[in-house]
Amino acid sequence: MVLILESHAEGRWIPAGSTAREIRSAIDGRVVARCGGADLDFAAMARHARMAGGPALRRLTFHGRADLLKRLALHLEANKEELHALSFDTGTTRKEAWFDIDGGIATLFAYASRGRRELPDAPLLAEGPAEPLGKGGKFLGQHVLTPLTGVAVQVNAYNFPCWGLLEKLAPALLAGMPVIAKPATPGAQLAHALARLIIGSGLLPEGSFQFIAGGTGDLLDHLTGQDVLAFTGSVETTALLRNHPAVTRNAVRFVAERDSLNAALLGSDATPGTPEFDLFIREVAREMTVKAGQKCTAIRRILVPRALEGAVAEALMARLARIVTGDPRREEVTMGALAGLDQREEVRRRIALLRGECEILHGDPDSCAPLGADAALGAFMAPVLLRARAPMAAARLHDTEAFGPVATLAAYEDLGQAIELARRGEGSLVATICTADPAISAELTLGLAPFHGRLLLLDRDSAPESTGHGSPLPGLVHGGPGRAGGGEEMGGLRGVHHHMQRTALQGSPERIAALTGQWLKGAPERSPTQHPFRLDYDTLRVGDSIRTPARAITLEDIEHFAHFTGDTFYAHMDEAAARANPFFPGRVAHGYLILSFAAGLFVDPAPGPLLANYGLENLRFLKPVSPGDSIAVRLTVQSKSPARQPHYGEVRWDAEVFNQHGETVARYQVLTMSARPGALSAAAE
Numbered sequence: 001m002v003l004i005l006e007s008h009a010e011g012r013w014i015p016a017g018s019t020a021r022e023i024r025s026a027i028d029g030r031v032v033a034r035c036g037g038a039d040l041d042f043a044a045m046a047r048h049a050r051m052a053g054g055p056a057l058r059r060l061t062f063h064g065r066a067d068l069l070k071r072l073a074l075h076l077e078a079n080k081e082e083l084h085a086l087s088f089d090t091g092t093t094r095k096e097a098w099f100d101i102d103g104g105i106a107t108l109f110a111y112a113s114r115g116r117r118e119l120p121d122a123p124l125l126a127e128g129p130a131e132p133l134g135k136g137g138k139f140l141g142q143h144v145l146t147p148l149t150g151v152a153v154q155v156n157a158y159n160f161p162c163w164g165l166l167e168k169l170a171p172a173l174l175a176g177m178p179v180i181a182k183p184a185t186p187g188a189q190l191a192h193a194l195a196r197l198i199i200g201s202g203l204l205p206e207g208s209f210q211f212i213a214g215g216t217g218d219l220l221d222h223l224t225g226q227d228v229l230a231f232t233g234s235v236e237t238t239a240l241l242r243n244h245p246a247v248t249r250n251a252v253r254f255v256a257e258r259d260s261l262n263a264a265l266l267g268s269d270a271t272p273g274t275p276e277f278d279l280f281i282r283e284v285a286r287e288m289t290v291k292a293g294q295k296c297t298a299i300r301r302i303l304v305p306r307a308l309e310g311a312v313a314e315a316l317m318a319r320l321a322r323i324v325t326g327d328p329r330r331e332e333v334t335m336g337a338l339a340g341l342d343q344r345e346e347v348r349r350r351i352a353l354l355r356g357e358c359e360i361l362h363g364d365p366d367s368c369a370p371l372g373a374d375a376a377l378g379a380f381m382a383p384v385l386l387r388a389r390a391p392m393a394a395a396r397l398h399d400t401e402a403f404g405p406v407a408t409l410a411a412y413e414d415l416g417q418a419i420e421l422a423r424r425g426e427g428s429l430v431a432t433i434c435t436a437d438p439a440i441s442a443e444l445t446l447g448l449a450p451f452h453g454r455l456l457l458l459d460r461d462s463a464p465e466s467t468g469h470g471s472p473l474p475g476l477v478h479g480g481p482g483r484a485g486g487g488e489e490m491g492g493l494r495g496v497h498h499h500m501q502r503t504a505l506q507g508s509p510e511r512i513a514a515l516t517g518q519w520l521k522g523a524p525e526r527s528p529t530q531h532p533f534r535l536d537y538d539t540l541r542v543g544d545s546i547r548t549p550a551r552a553i554t555l556e557d558i559e560h561f562a563h564f565t566g567d568t569f570y571a572h573m574d575e576a577a578a579r580a581n582p583f584f585p586g587r588v589a590h591g592y593l594i595l596s597f598a599a600g601l602f603v604d605p606a607p608g609p610l611l612a613n614y615g616l617e618n619l620r621f622l623k624p625v626s627p628g629d630s631i632a633v634r635l636t637v638q639s640k641s642p643a644r645q646p647h648y649g650e651v652r653w654d655a656e657v658f659n660q661h662g663e664t665v666a667r668y669q670v671l672t673m674s675a676r677p678g679a680l681s682a683a684a685e
Contacts, residue, residue, distance in 0.1 A: 002031050002032065002033060002034060003032065003033040003034070003189050003192070004016050004020070004033070004034055005020075005023075005033050005034065005035040005036075005188055005189060005192045005213040005214075006038075006192070006213060007038050007040055007210075007211055007212050007213045007214065008195060008199055008209075008210055008211040009040050009041070009044070009045045009048070009210050009211075009212075010041075010044055010045060010048045010207075010210075011048070011206055011207070014038045014039075014040065015038065016034050016035055016036055016037050016038055016213065016214065017036070017037030017038045017039060018037055019036065019037035020034040020035055020036050020037040020214070021034065021035055021036050021037075021185055021214075022034055023035055023185060023186065023187075023188060023189055024340060024341075025089040025378075026089060026090055026091030026336070026337040026338060026339055026340055026378060026379045027088065027089060027091065027327055027328070027329075027336075027337055027373055027377075027378045028373065028374060028377045028378055029341065029377040029378065032089050032189055033188065033189040033192075035185050035188045035189075035192075035213050035214055036185065036213060036214025036215060037214060038213070038214055040212065040214075040217060042216065042217045042218050042219035042221075042222060043218070043221075043222045045180060045210055045212075045219070046151050046180070046219065046222045046223070046227075047222075048207045048210070049150075049151035049178040049179075049180060049207055049208075049210060050149065050150060050151055050178070050226075051207070052178075052205075052206050052207030052208075053151075053178030053205060053206065053207030053208035053209070053210075054147075054149055054150070054151070054176070054177065054178050054207070054208075056205030056206065056207065056208060057147070057173065057176045057177065057178060057205060057208050058123065058147055058149075058176045060176070061120070061121045061122050061123055062115050062119035062120060062121065062122065062123075062125070062174065062176075063115065063116055063119070063120075063121040063642065064121075065115060065173055065174050065175075065176060066111070066112045066113075066114075066115025066116045066119070066174060067112070067116075068173065068203060068204070069108050069109075069111055069112035069115065069170060069173060069174060070108075070109065070112035070113075071201075071203050072108060072198065072201060072203050072204070073105050073106075073108035073109045073112060075197065075201040075203065076104075076105045076108070076194075076197055076198070077105050079197050080101055080102065080105065082193060082197075083097075083101045083162060083190060083193055083194060083197075084097055084101060086189055086190050086193050087100065087101065087190055088328050088329050088336075089189070090158075090161065090186075090187040090190055090339065091292060091328060091336040091337035091338060091339060091378075091379060092291060092292075092328055092336050093328040093333055093334070093335070093336050094328070096290055096291050096328070096336065099160070099163065099290070099291070099471070100160045100161065100162045100163045100190075101162045101163070103163045103471075104160075104162040104163035104164075104165065104166035104167065104194075105162075105166065106474075107163065107166050107167045107170050107474045107490070108166055108169075108170050110170075110474035110475070111170035111171060111174050111474060111495075111496075112170075112174075114474075114475075114492060114493060115174045115496075118492075118493060119174075119493070119496075120517060120518075120639065120641060121640075121641060121642055122516070122517045123146075123176075124144050124145065124146045124515070124516065125144060125145040125146075125500070126142055126143070126144055126516040126518055127143040127144060127145055127502065128143055130142045130509075130512065130520050133506065137509070137521065137522045138508055138509065138522060139506070139507070139508065140506070140507065140508070140509055140512055140520065140522070141504055141505065141506050142504070142505045142512045142516065142520075143502055143503070143504055143505075144502075144503055144505055144515070144516060145497060145500040145501065145502055145503075146500060146501055146503065147175050147176030147177055147499065147500055147501075148175075148177055148226045148227070148228065148253075148499055148500060148501055149226045150177070150223075150224055150225075150226030150227035150228070151177070151178050151179070151180055151223075151227050151228075152168070152172040152177045152178065152179045152180070152227070152228040152229075152230065152499060153179075153180045153182070153216075153219060153220075153223065153227065153228070153229050153230070154168040154169070154172070154179055154180070154181045154182070154230045154231075155182045155216070155229075155230070155231045155232070155233070155241070156168070156181065156182065156183045156184060156191070156232055157184050157232040157233050157296070158183070158184035158185070158186040158187045158188075158294075158339050159187075159291060159294040159295060159296070159339070161183055161184075161187040161188065161190040161191040161194070162190060162191065162194050164183075164232055165181050165183065165191055165194060165195075166194075167472070167474070167478070167489060167490055168181070168230050168489065169181065169209070170474075170495075171489075171490065171495035171496045171498065171499060172228070172499050173204075173208065173209075174496050175496045175497075175498075175499035175500050176499075176500075177228065177499040178207055178208040178209065178210075179208065179209050179210070180210045180211075180212065180219070181195065181209070181210070181211050181212070182211075182212040182216055183213075184233070185214075186339045186340055186343070187339060188213055191211075192211070192213055195209075195211040199211070220241070220244045220246055220247060221245075221246050222246070223246050223247060223250060223252045224250050224252070225250045225251050225252065227250075227252050227253070228252070228253040228254075228255065228498065228499055229241060229247060229252050229253065229254050229255070230254075230255040230256075230487075230489070231254075231255070231256050231257070231258075232256075232257045232258070232296070233258060234258060234259060235258055235259050235483065237258075238256045238258050238485060241254070241256075242254055242256065253498065254487075255479075255485075255487035255488070255489060255498060256485035256486065256487045257296065257429070257478065257479050257480075257484070257485050257487055257489060258296075258483070258484060258485040259296075259401050259483055259484070260296055260297070260300075260401070260425070260427075260428045260429040260430075260480060260483065260484045261300045261301055261398060261399070261401055261425035261428060261483070262297060262298065262299055262300055262301070262425075262428045262429055262430050262431060262469075263299065263300070263301040263302075263303055263421075263422045263425065263428065263431045263432075264280065264283060264284055264287075264299045264301075264302055264303065264431065264432040264434065264469065265303045265304075265418055265422065265431065265432065265433050265434065265444060265448075266280050266302075266303070266304040266305065266308060266312065266434050266435070267305075267433070267434060267435025267436070267437055267440040267441070267444075268305045268307070268308070268437075268440070269435055269436055269437040269440065270308075270434055270435055270436065271308065271311075272308075272311045272315070274436070275436075275459075275460035275463070276434050276435060276436050276458070276459055276460065277308075277311075277315075279434060279458055279459070279460070279463050280312075280432075280434040280458070281312070281315045281316055281319055282319070283299070283432060283434070283458065283468065283469050284299050284302055284316060284407065285316060285319040285320055285323075285383075286468065286469075286470075287299040287407075287468075287469050287470050288320070288383050288385075288405050288406070288407050289320075289323050289334070289335045289383055289405050290335075290470065291336075292335055292336055292337060292338050292381070292404055292405050293383075293402075293403070293404045293405035293406060293407075294338060294339060294343075294403055294404060295470050296429060297429050297430050297469065297470040297471075297472065298407075298470055299407055299432070299469060299470075300401055300402075300406070300407055300408065301397065301398075301407070301408055301410055301421070301422070301425065302316075302407055302408065302409045302410065303391075303410050303411075303412055303418050303421055303422060304409065304410075304411060304412070305411070305412060306411040306412065306413055309387075309409065309411040312409065313361055313385070313387065313409055316361075316362070316385055316409070317361060317362040317385060320362050320363070320383045320385060321362070322334075323335050323382075323383055324371055325368060325369075325370050325371065325380055325381070325382055325383075326370040326371030326372050326373050326380070327370065327371065327372035327373040327378075329372075330371060330372045332371060333371055333372070335383070335405065337370070337373075337378050337379040337380045337381075338379040338380070338381060338404055339379065340379050341379050343379060343403070343404070344379040344380075344381055344404070346403070347365070347381065347402045347403060347404035347406065348365050348366065348381075350400055350401065350402035350403070350406070351365045351384060351386075351402050351406060353396050353400050354386055354396050354397065354400055354402065354406075354408060355386070356396060357388055357389060357390070357393075357394040357395070357396050357397055358386040358387055358388050358389065358394075358396075358397070358408055359386065359387050359389065360384060360385070360386055361385045361386065361387050361409065362383065362384065362385040363381075363382040363383050363384035363385060363405075364382060364384075365381060365382075365384050365406075367382070368380045368381055368382045381404055381405060382405070383405040383406075384402075384404075384405060384406045384407075385406075385407060385408075385409065386406070386407070386408040386409065387408065387409045387410075388408055388409065388410040388411075391410035391411060391412065391421055392417065392420075392421070394410075397410060397424075398421075398424035398425050398426070399426075415440065415443050415444060415447075416447075418444065418447075419443075419444065419447035419448060422447075422448055422451065423447075423448075423451050425451070425483060426451075426482045426483040427451055427452075427480050427481040427482020427483040427484045427486075428451065428452050428453070428480050428483070428484050429452070429453050429454065429478070429479065429480040429484045430452060430453065430454040430455070430456065430469060430470070430480070431448050431452050431454075431455055431456070432455075432456040432458050432469045433445065433448070433455060433456070433457050433458065434458045434459065435459065436459045436460060441457055441459075445457070450481070451480075451481060451482065452480055452481075453477055453478065453479045453480030453481070453484060453488070454472075454476060454477065454478075454480070456468070456469050472489075472490065473490070474490050474492065475490075475491070475492045476490065476491060476492075477489070477490065477491035477494060478490045478491070508522070508523075509521065509522030509523040510522075510523045510524055513542070513543070517542060517639060518542065518638055518639045519542050519543050519636055519637065519638045519639070519654060521654070521656075523543060524543060525543055525544075525545035525634075525636055526541060526543045526544050526545060527544075527545065527546070528541075528544050531546065531604040532544045532545075532546060532635070532637065533603070533604040533608055533609070533610040534604060534608050534609065535609060535674075536609040536674060536675055536676055536677050537609065537640065537642075537648060537649040537651065537674040537675060537676045538649075538676055538677055539677075540637055540640065540651060540674065541637065542637050542638070542639060542640060543636065543637060544636070544637045545634060545635065545636035545637070546602060546634075546635050547632065547633070547634050548601035548602050548632050548633045548634075548635075549601070549632065550630040550631065550632040550660065551597055551600075551601060551630060551631055551632070552628070552629070552630040553589050553593070553594075553597065553625055553627065553628070553629055553630065553631065554627055554628070555587070555627040555628075557589070557593065557597075557627075558572055558587065558588075558589050558590065558593065558627060559572075559573070561589075561590055561592075561593045561596075562590070565590075565592070567590055567592070569590075571584050571587065571588055572587060572588065572589070572590055573587070574587070575587050583624065584624050585624065585626060586626060587626070587627060588624040588625060588626055589624075589625040589626070589627075589629075591621045591666070594621070594625055594631060594657060594665065594666050595616075595619075595666070595668075597631060598631065598633045598655065598657050598666070601631075601632065601633050602633050602635045602655070609674050609675040610672055610673075610674050610675075611648055611672070611673045611674060611675055612672060612673045613670060613671070613672050614671050614672070614673060615670075615671045616668050616669065616670060616671070617668065617669045617671065618667075618668055618669055619666070619667075619668040620666065620667055620668070621665065621666050622664050622665055622666060622667065623659065623663055623664065623665045624665075625659060625665050629659050629660060630659065630660045631657050631658065631659060631665060632657070632658050633655060633656070633657050633658075634654075634655070634656045634658070635653050635654070635655050635670070636653065636654045637651060637652075637653060637654075638652045638653060638654040638669060639651075639652045640652070643673070646676065647675060647676055648673045648674060648675050648676055649673070649674060649676060650671065650672070650673060650674075651671075651672050651673075651674050652669050652670075652671055653669065653670040653671075653672065654667075654669055655667065655668050655669065655670050
């Protein structure tokens, strides 16, 4: 059955038009879908995203959008088998499809979790501490992030139809920005099925997600400075997009992830028989063959010490000989097909260019006997390992990427030459450094970091938990400088920030606190009728505060604390030695004594809504406390954040400890969990 792929625009599905392109199976060449040719009003799509999707998303807080992502991830998880069934015709095995389908869903879960943990239940995000701008503390600066009011146009590559779409979608939606997604035509049937699941879930607000099956027409003409354009693909297409008149004129935010001649470097200490040598061989072979080498993070250049070139070549050829190429639906098959016959021909052309500087050690790009498939119909290719004859004199080695199961072995004479060879790739997404020698690791890291978005430091210690060279993770940036595009995707909240505007607010503590939902020193304090520890989470308000009576600190207190804890540091016990210290006037109280006494001043001891103190943050001791001084505390609700559990929420308290002169001696934040109404009685029942 041939699928007719539809676009989703302005709330309705629009089928492919009469000029639709055929999409063929990578396994046997049969037509599996038709895509494109629909008559779409791209200006109206952009307008629908801005007028319907954007406002609906921005009416939700970060936590509301995080919950939306989680529900969407659960829906996709429950329906992923239909995606796996379609993925075989893109040439991938079930195991390879896991990276694309399950990995994409995992990215949604990851952003949902980070949104709840690290972002406020609010419409804007305060970034960093407030900046004092006046001597009296009544004029502050505060950076805030707010969602852009435009649309995120996301153009994806063919090699990861699901993950590529979802890893861009997740941070945009969490930021509050609607998306128009356009997949590459090869494999678009899989992205289309994913889009149908997303829209069919009914979870996303109308206009927050639209889908283009086909070309983008004049869409870019309608982009503004409030929009984001994200692209994964070739250098040539990147240049066309980046230099588009509207993109340039309107300073449209542009994020590119493109060609990358990634490298793996073996240290001279990693000789045959060491764990690092075996890890290196396994990692290179895996990156050459997973997804038939069609990964932007795949290893293309294998840089090894000259003395180990022969051993590495022999070990790699032995491992590649065990790869079974064929119909990905068969369990015995470990590597499927390229995306299509056109892609196979392109890889063959690139290999031909490389052969001007290299010899083939393993594999024949023009001959393959796939298991359970017809080599004449399917886009199959055996893994090809080349060796550069003169790496330092080579040019194609460092500028020609054969986007398939192809990598080139290149020998270096010393670490300086290894760094130079890696740098000739002119910027890459990722490199692997495999060594157990700290000095080698340090030199290569410093030499390669400016040219790479990510470095995998692989050795026997990290290997058991390593996610591998070719696995971008939601918490780490995915991108790289130079040839790799200069962009960054994911990276935890960095990916969310790409879809937001950073603005510096200037004003009074009261005004800025009201806008950010975070109390600042100098903003009004409210004195509740009860001790704030007696108030449940929902009753507590930001700004609720108590000021405690003072407590004197005696020399006996200091000595008792020293002997009781074992902390007999000389500044607390030896008057002469303490006076010789440039920071102290004489014997002083322990910092932790100050914290302990401060807690004794503000804690309400009876059982109540406050359930637990689970940490302190940003603790600073600002002025010493001498015997005879007294301390008092101001404790204020700085911010509140509901937890995933309905029974309690997190409360952040700003604690400031003063001496008898009103000078601040310590300041920190206390983190507590406070119960919500009815939680304690429910727990007792």
